[in-house]
Amino acid sequence: MFSESRYRVHVCLGPSCVPNGSKETLAAFEAEIARLQLNGDVELMGTSCRSRCEIGPSVNVYPGPVLYGHVDDLAAELICLQHLARDEVVAELVVETPHRWTRGRR
Ligand code: FES
16 A cells, blocks of 8 residues: 655664664654654654665655665755755765665565
8 A cells, every 4th residue: 555645754773773873863854844844745664674784874765765875863854855845856865776676666
């Protein structure tokens, strides 16, 4: 079943990303989504490991997915302001998707 939200944001809460601050990243997304009044447009959730441990905290934004790496609280705010509010991918935070990324995975 597909989400009704315009965007889905998945913040990794796996064993490599949490020590790198992904719980704080998730909290920053929650706060900024609320501040920008995007709650109806964005579904936010923590996920298990997405096998992107080397670039944690890792964040996937759907549709796409657009894979962001090393997302700290400031990067989360920028993704909210630019990607989620203005539909502009934050190119400087995008990680090239490695070949092991499964096509068609949603
Ligand atoms: S623990 Fe986050 S990608 Fe593996």
